[in-house]
Amino acid sequence: MTTLFWLQTAACGGDTLALLSATCPSVEQLLSSMGVELLWHPSLSYHATRHRDETMVRIIHGELHLGILCVEGSIVTAPHGTGLHDTCNGRAKLDVVRDLAEHADLVVAVGTCAAFGGMPAAQPNAGGCIGLQFDHDRPGGLFSADWRSRGGLPVINISGCPAHPHAITQTLAWLAAGAPLVLDELNRPTSHFSRIVHQGCTRNEYHEYNIEDTCSGDRACLFFNLGCQGPLTRGMCNSDLWNGASSKTRVGVPCFGCTSPDFPRDGDLLCTEKLGEVPLHLPLGVERARYMAYKNLARAAAPERVRNKKMEP
Numbered sequence: 001m002t003t004l005f006w007l008q009t010a011a012c013g014g015d016t017l018a019l020l021s022a023t024c025p026s027v028e029q030l031l032s033s034m035g036v037e038l039l040w041h042p043s044l045s046y047h048a049t050r051h052r053d054e055t056m057v058r059i060i061h062g063e064l065h066l067g068i069l070c071v072e073g074s075i076v077t078a079p080h081g082t083g084l085h086d087t088c089n090g091r092a093k094l095d096v097v098r099d100l101a102e103h104a105d106l107v108v109a110v111g112t113c114a115a116f117g118g119m120p121a122a123q124p125n126a127g128g129c130i131g132l133q134f135d136h137d138r139p140g141g142l143f144s145a146d147w148r149s150r151g152g153l154p155v156i157n158i159s160g161c162p163a164h165p166h167a168i169t170q171t172l173a174w175l176a177a178g179a180p181l182v183l184d185e186l187n188r189p190t191s192h193f194s195r196i197v198h199q200g201c202t203r204n205e206y207h208e209y210n211i212e213d214t215c216s217g218d219r220a221c222l223f224f225n226l227g228c229q230g231p232l233t234r235g236m237c238n239s240d241l242w243n244g245a246s247s248k249t250r251v252g253v254p255c256f257g258c259t260s261p262d263f264p265r266d267g268d269l270l271c272t273e274k275l276g277e278v279p280l281h282l283p284l285g286v287e288r289a290r291y292m293a294y295k296n297l298a299r300a301a302a303p304e305r306v307r308n309k310k311m312e313p
Contacts, residue, residue, distance in 0.1 A: 002067030011073025014162035022165035069104035077128035115157035116261040137261035161258035200238030209302035229257030231283035
């Protein structure tokens with residue numbers, strides 16, 4: 001059995017809503033049969049906030065063991081590094097997070113805000129928002145790059161806006177079981193962040209044949225013109241569908257790259273930034289010259305059903 005304390009900082013609560021949508025395992029299964037004892041969650045705990053405060057004091061004084069600290073939301077550092085624009089009982093939440101993290105076996109950043117800064121850290125970033133151990137893609141947020149929890153791991157980043165429900169519950173179940181966790185270069189579990197969103201997209205064949213949409217509502221690929229970040233983004237949206245049913249690209253909405261440290265990117269999210277006719281950023285692992293030569297040949301070889309967009313969405 002491991003204990004879990006969930007703290008919200010500069011958050012919209014979207015990761016909590018995602019958590020409640022999990023089915024494999026569900027929150028109920030996580031807490032009833034997978035070795036997780038919930039000490040506090042702002043939406044799930046029925047106790048008054050006085051209980052939260054007492055629990056934090058007991059953890060910090062070493063009277064109560066904390067297995068996993070989950071933080072949802074960006075860390076506010078304004079004004080002037082004090083963090084006093086986001087407080088808990090008069091204390092800056094950044095100080096509360098530091099204190100709890102020093103007594104936790106493991107620290108988990110739930111969502112892109114907690115992992116990298118996310119939406120609150122977008123320019124002009126008046127709150128001085130940062131992630132727990134990253135500032136966008138730069139190592140070192142609230143904690144230095146070499147910081148490690150009592151369990152010997154850096155902050156575990158489950159990014160997403162919101163994070164995928166199963167990325168949250170499966171990672172927590174894995175940690176509760178004491179199983180070894182492999183992290184990528186951004187400290188995300190490779191179990192959930194080794195694929196790109198493009199894999200499993202129902203528009204893949206259009207992409208391969210360079211048949212691209214120029215306006216929303218059609219069936220072809222959204223990458224060349226409509227800002228889709230699916231080929232550039234590591235995530236599980238098309239391999240483990242949201243609510244077991246769908247994803248952004250399956251309903252015609254471009255992937256915004258919300259699991260990435262640069263989310264939200266500057267500029268128009270529904271427009272592809274280009275150099276001439278070529279997207280400025282190409283799919284992961286692709287060389288520009290070979291990619292463009294292949295695309296030109298592919299479009300010429302496209303079957304009629306693809307050119308005419310007759311495939312099922």
